[in-house]
Amino acid sequence: MKVxxxxxxxxxxxxxxxxxxxxxxxxxxALKKKLIPxxxxxxxxxxxxxxxxxxxxxxxxxxxxxxxxxxxxxAVVPAFLFQHENWKEETKGAYEKxxxxxxxxxxxxxxxxxxxxxxxxxxxxxxxxxxxxxxxFDEEKTGxxxxxxxxxxxxxxxxxxxxxxxxxxDLQEIADEYNNNNYV
Numbered sequence: 001m002k003v004x005x006x007x008x009x010x011x012x013x014x015x016x017x018x019x020x021x022x023x024x025x026x027x028x029x030a031l032k033k034k035l036i037p038x039x040x041x042x043x044x045x046x047x048x049x050x051x052x053x054x055x056x057x058x059x060x061x062x063x064x065x066x067x068x069x070x071x072x073x074x075a076v077v078p079a080f081l082f083q084h085e086n087w088k089e090e091t092k093g094a095y096e097k098x099x100x101x102x103x104x105x106x107x108x109x110x111x112x113x114x115x116x117x118x119x120x121x122x123x124x125x126x127x128x129x130x131x132x133x134x135x136x137f138d139e140e141k142t143g144x145x146x147x148x149x150x151x152x153x154x155x156x157x158x159x160x161x162x163x164x165x166x167x168x169x170d171l172q173e174i175a176d177e178y179n180n181n182n183y184v
Contacts, residue, residue, distance in 0.1 A: 001038060001041070001042070001043055001131045001132045001162060002042060002043065002044045002045065002131060003043075003044065003045040003046075003047065003129060003130045003131050003132075004038060004043060004045070004046055004047070004130055004131065004132045004133065004134055004162075004164075005046075005047045005048065005126040005127060005129075005130040005132070005133045005134070005148070005152075006031070006046050006047070006048045006054075006055065006058045006062075006133070006134045006135075007048060007049070007051075007054065007055055007126075007133070007134075007135050007136075007137075007145050007148050007149075008027070008053065008054025008055065008058070008135055008136030008137060008145050008166070009053050009054055009136060009137070009141075009143050009144065009145055010051055010052055010053035010054075010143070010144055011052050011053035011091075012053075013053065013141075013143040013144065014053065016053070019090065019094075022175070022178075023171070023175075024057055025178075026171045026174045026175050026178070027054060027057055027136060027166075027171060028057050028058075028060070028061050029174050030136070030166045030170055030171055030174055031054075031057070031058050031061045031134065031136075031166070032061050032065070034134050034164050034166065035061065035062070035065060035134070036065070039065065039069045039072055043072065044071060044072065044073060045072075045073045045074075045075055045103075046058070046059075046062045046072070046073070046074050046075070047075045047077055047126050047129060047130055048074075048075070048076060048077070048126070049076070049077055049078045049079060049083075049122055049126070050076045050078055050083070050084075050095055050098060050099065051083075051144075052087060052091045052094075052095070054136045054145075056091070056094055056095060056098060058134075059074060059076065059098040059102070060094075060098065062074045063098065063101050073103040073104070074098075074101070074102045074103055074104075075102060075103065075104040075105070076098060076099050076102045076104070076105045077104075077105075077106060077107065077108060077122065077125065077126060078107045078108070078122070079107065079108050079109065079113075079118040079119050079121065079122035080107050080108070080109050080111060080112055080113045080114070080118045081107050081109075081110065081111060081112050082112055082113075083107070083113070084096070108121050108122045108125045109121060119147070120147070123147055123148040123151050124151065126148065127148065127151045127152055127155055127161075128155075131160075131161065131162065132161060132162035132163065132164065133148065133149070133152045133161070133162070133163050133164065134164045134166070135148070135149055135152070135163065135164070135165050135166065136165075136166045136167075136171075137149055137165055137166070137167070138167045138168045141168070149163070149165075
């Protein structure tokens with residue numbers, strides 16, 4: 001796989017409102033554990049839209065991994081222009097920092113928000129341009145990632161398309177590892 005899309009829950013869907021929440025480290029570690037073997041097998045690009053939550057944390061992981069894997073590239077492809085303009089300052093700053101370090105940044109539609117259709121077009125674009133999906137998603141807790149997940153499942157029925165799902169059990173395992181090693 002040369003190109004993978006990355007998505008997952010938004011921060012509020014996980015009940016995470018503090019950037020120092022321990023859950024963020026667990027999510028970042030889970031993403032890192034999935035990304036490293038892919039990079040070592042030839043992964044070149046990670047595509048995401050940069051939403052606050054898993055996507056923004058995932059972008060930070062990719063940027064950190066670039067120190068060890070300089071061939072890795074990050075593309076931030078939001079659904080529409082200025083998606084971050086109404087976000088809280090801390091989140092807006094994190095997004096702008098990620099975008100400034102990304103290898104590619106362009107919105108799917110070259111206009112501001114107009115309708116939810118723009119999100120569908122974004123999911124379509126990211127799925128069509130990737131060979132697989134890394135997703136933090138649990139089928140028992142629906143939320144915004146379900147739309148890209150469903151699109152990925154449809155693509156998988158038509159052609160090879162790898163879906164790497166990180167569920168709540170996977171995140172709990174990482175949290176338990178931290179607790180067992182007294183890292184908390």
